[in-house]
Amino acid sequence: MSAVLALEQIGVVYGQGATAFTALQDISLEIEAGEMTLLLGPSGSGKTSLLQIMGCLLRPTRGRVHLFGNPLASGLAVEAMAALRLAHVGFVFQHYNLFPTLKAWENVAIALDIKAVPRSSQRQLALALLERLGLGDRAEHYPSELSGGQKQRVAIARALAGKPRILLADEPTAALDGKTGQSVAATLHGLARDEGVAVVVVSHDPRVEPFGDRVLHLEDGRLVGDRRPQRSSV
Amino acid sequence: MTEPYAARVSGTSLLAWRNLSHDRARFVVTLVGVLFAVLLMGVELGLLLGFARTTSGLVDHTAADLWITPAGTTNVDIAGRLDERRRFEALAVPGVASVDMLMMQFAFWRKPDGGTESVSMVGFNLASGQGRPWNLVEGRVEDLQQDDAVIIDQLYAGKLGVTALGQTVEINNHRARVVGFTQGIRTFTQSPYVFATHRNAQRFTFFRPDQTTYLLVRLQAGADAAGVRAALQARLGRVDVWFAADFARAAQRYWLITTGAGSALLLAALLGLVVGIVIVGQTLYATTVDRLPEYATLRAMGAPNRYLHRVILKQAAISAVFGFSGGMLLVALVVAASAGSTVAVAMPLGLVGVLALLTLCMCALGALVSIRRITRIDPTSVFQ
Ligand SMILES: Nc1ncnc2c1ncn2[C@@H]1O[C@H](COP(=O)(O)OP(=O)(O)OP(=O)(O)O)[C@@H](O)[C@H]1O
Ligand SMILES: [Mg+2]
Numbered sequence: 001m002s003a004v005l006a007l008e009q010i011g012v013v014y015g016q017g018a019t020a021f022t023a024l025q026d027i028s029l030e031i032e033a034g035e036m037t038l039l040l041g042p043s044g045s046g047k048t049s050l051l052q053i054m055g056c057l058l059r060p061t062r063g064r065v066h067l068f069g070n071p072l073a074s075g076l077a078v079e080a081m082a083a084l085r086l087a088h089v090g091f092v093f094q095h096y097n098l099f100p101t102l103k104a105w106e107n108v109a110i111a112l113d114i115k116a117v118p119r120s121s122q123r124q125l126a127l128a129l130l131e132r133l134g135l136g137d138r139a140e141h142y143p144s145e146l147s148g149g150q151k152q153r154v155a156i157a158r159a160l161a162g163k164p165r166i167l168l169a170d171e172p173t174a175a176l177d178g179k180t181g182q183s184v185a186a187t188l189h190g191l192a193r194d195e196g197v198a199v200v201v202v203s204h205d206p207r208v209e210p211f212g213d214r215v216l217h218l219e220d221g222r223l224v225g226d227r228r229p230q231r232s233s234v
Numbered sequence: 235m236t237e238p239y240a241a242r243v244s245g246t247s248l249l250a251w252r253n254l255s256h257d258r259a260r261f262v263v264t265l266v267g268v269l270f271a272v273l274l275m276g277v278e279l280g281l282l283l284g285f286a287r288t289t290s291g292l293v294d295h296t297a298a299d300l301w302i303t304p305a306g307t308t309n310v311d312i313a314g315r316l317d318e319r320r321r322f323e324a325l326a327v328p329g330v331a332s333v334d335m336l337m338m339q340f341a342f343w344r345k346p347d348g349g350t351e352s353v354s355m356v357g358f359n360l361a362s363g364q365g366r367p368w369n370l371v372e373g374r375v376e377d378l379q380q381d382d383a384v385i386i387d388q389l390y391a392g393k394l395g396v397t398a399l400g401q402t403v404e405i406n407n408h409r410a411r412v413v414g415f416t417q418g419i420r421t422f423t424q425s426p427y428v429f430a431t432h433r434n435a436q437r438f439t440f441f442r443p444d445q446t447t448y449l450l451v452r453l454q455a456g457a458d459a460a461g462v463r464a465a466l467q468a469r470l471g472r473v474d475v476w477f478a479a480d481f482a483r484a485a486q487r488y489w490l491i492t493t494g495a496g497s498a499l500l501l502a503a504l505l506g507l508v509v510g511i512v513i514v515g516q517t518l519y520a521t522t523v524d525r526l527p528e529y530a531t532l533r534a535m536g537a538p539n540r541y542l543h544r545v546i547l548k549q550a551a552i553s554a555v556f557g558f559s560g561g562m563l564l565v566a567l568v569v570a571a572s573a574g575s576t577v578a579v580a581m582p583l584g585l586v587g588v589l590a591l592l593t594l595c596m597c598a599l600g601a602l603v604s605i606r607r608i609t610r611i612d613p614t615s616v617f618q
Contacts, residue, residue, distance in 0.1 A: 048617050051617075052614050052617065055534075057534060057613055057614050058614055079538055079539065082533065082536045082537065082538055082539075082613075083536065083538070084536070085534070085535065085536035086535070086536025086537070086538075087536070089536070091534055091535065091616075093531075093616055093617065094617075097527065097528075097531040097534075097616055099249070099252075099528055099531070100256075100528075101249070101252035101253060101255075101256045102248065102249070102252060106248060109245065110245045110248075110249070110532075111535060112245075113244060113245030113246075114245065114532070114535060114536065114537045114541055119242065119243075119244060122245075158535075170617055
C-alpha cells in the first residue's frame with residue numbers, strides 16, 4: 001500500500017536571524033492508511049509542529065511533503081493549503097475548539113457546510129456521525145451542556161465530516177479523565193482499523209499508548225524512534 | 235431558533251446570527267447605532283428632497299413644455315417682468331401651440347387682526363389653468379373669477395391670520411378675500427404663495443395690465459422641442475427660454491446652493507453615515523476579536539477566507555436589516571409629523587432604496603476592519 005502521507009527531510013525553523021529556532025530537523029517518514037500512529041516526545045520536541053506539517057497548516061522550511069504520492073509545491077499559497085486541509089484532513093484538538101454558540105449537530109454540520117455538502121442533507125449526515133460516536137441523544141445540546149468526553153466526541157465527529165483520509169489529533173485526551181480518555185483513544189483507533197483512516201495522535205497519555213499501531217519518538221526536533229509494538233489485546 | 239429553520243440556513247448565516255444573538259448587549263448597541271444613522275440620513279436627505287421639491291413645486295405643477303423668463307432669472311420665486319407683446323411674438327414661432335402668462339410678485343399681506351406678512355402673489359390664466367393651485371381641499375378654483383378672490387395654503391393659514399373661508403384681508407392695501415385652501419403647497423422663501431387670476435394679481439401688485447413675469451409655452455404635438463426653444467430664443471432676444479425640467483432644477487440649485495441649506499443637509503447626512511460606520515465597525519470588531527479562536531478553528535478546518543468573510547458580512551447585513559427597519563420606522567414618524575408643517579420631509583420609494591443601500595454600504599464598510607483582522611488569522615494558533 002502506498003503512503004497517504006510522506007515526509008522527506010523536513011526541517012522547520014521558526015523566526016529568522018538571531019532568533020531563529022530549529023523546531024524540526026531532517027524528518028523523513030511515511031504515514032499509512034488504516035493505522036493509528038502515536039507521536040511521542042518531551043515538551044518542546046516538535047510534535048505539534050510535525051502534526052501541523054502533516055496537516056498542511058505549516059509550510060516546512062526545508063524538505064518536501066507528499067500527499068497520496070504527489071509532492072506539494074514548496075511555495076503553496078495559503079488558500080491552496082486550506083483547500084488541501086478541507087479535502088483530506090480532519091483535526092482534533094486538546095481543547096475541543098467547538099463552536100460554543102452552535103449545538104452539537106450544528107458543530108458537525110458546519111464542517112459539512114464548509115465542504116459544500118448540500119444544506120438539505122447536512123443535518124442527516126451530522127446526526128448520523130454523532131450517532132456513530134454514541135452521541136445520538138446529545139445532538140441538540142450546546143457544548144457547554146456536554147462533558148469533556150462528549151465534547152471531544154463531537155469534535156471527532158466534526159473532524160470526520162466529509163470523510164477525510166487523514167485524522168490528526170493533538171493531545172486529544174489530555175483534558176479528559178483516564179477512562180474517558182481511553183475510550184476516546186479507542187474510538188480513534190477504531191477509525192483507523194475500520195475505516196482505513198490514517199490517524200496520527202500526539203499524546204503524553206500512557207492510557208493512549210496501547211492503542212498505537214506505531215509509535216514515533218521525537219527529541220529536540222529529530223525523529224529518534226519508530227517502532228511497532230507487539231499488540232496483545234486491543 | 236427552531237430546528238427546521240436552523241437546518242435550512244447556511245452555516246455562515248447560522249454562525250453570523252448566533253455570534254450576534256449570543257452577544258446581545260453589543261448587538262443592541264450596533265442596532266441603535268445603525269438606527270440613529272438611518273434616522274439622521276433619512277431625515278436630512280428627506281429634508282433636502284423636500285426642499286428641492288418645494289423650490290420647484292410651481293414649475294413641476296404646470297404642464298408647460300418651455301418657460302420664457304426675463305433674462306438672468308435664476309429661480310421661479312424671483313424674477314423681473316416681461317411685456318405682454320412677447321406672448322404674441324412667441325405665438326408666432328412655428329411649433330408653439332399655446333402661450334400662457336404667469337405672474338409672480340412679492341406683496342404685503344395685512345392680516346384681519348392687523349399685522350403684516352410678505353407673500354408671493356401668483357397670477358395665472360384661469361381659462362387654461364396653467365399655474366393653477368393644486369391639492370385644493372376647500373373652495374373651487376373657479377371662485378377666483380371674483381375680483382378680490384385669492385387661494386392660500388392651509389399650512390400658512392395661521393401665519394396669514396386666516397381661520398376660515400370668506401375672510402377678508404388686504405394685499406398691498408387692496409381688499410382680498412380667501413375663497414379656497416390648498417393642502418401642502420409650500421414655499422422655500424417662507425413668503426406663502428397666494429393664488430389669484432392673472433388680472434387680479436396684476437391689480438394687487440401694481441403691475442401694468444400689459445406686464446407679466448413668465449410665459450408658459452406648450453408645444454404642438456410632434457414639435458421639435460429643442461428647435462422651437464432655439465427659435466424662441468432667437469426671436470424674443472433678451473429673455474431666457476428653458477425646458478421646464480431645467481428651470482425646475484435651476485430653482486432647486488439656486489435655493490439649495492446659494493442658501494447653503496443643501497450642503498448643510500448633505501453634511502449632516504454624511505455625519506450620520508460616518509457615525510454609523512464607526513459604531514458598526516467598533517462593535518463588529520469587538521465581536522470578531524472575541525471569536526478569533528473560532529475563526530482560527532474554521533481556518534484550520536480548511537475554510538477558505540471567503541467563508542470567514544461571509545460570516546462577518548452577514549453579521550453586518552443582519553445589523554443593517556434590523557437597524558434599517560427600526561430607523562425607517564422612526565423616519566416614517568418624522569415624515570408623518572412633517573406633513574402638517576411648512577417644512578416637508580420627502581420620502582419617496584427611491585429615497586428609501588437609496589437609504590437601504592447607504593445602510594448596507596455603511597455596515598459593509600464597518601465590517602472591513604473585522605475582515606482585515608480575520609484575513610491575517612493564523613490557523614496554527616488553534617494548537618496553542
Ligand atoms: N510559532 C512559533 N514561533 C516560534 N517558535 C515556535 C513556534 N511554535 C513552536 N515553536 C517552538 O518550537 C518548538 C517545538 O514546538 P512544538 O509546539 O512543536 O512542541 P511540542 O512537542 O508540541 O511541545 P508540547 O508537548 O509542549 O506541546 C518549541 O521549542 C516551541 O517553543
Ligand atoms: Mg504540542
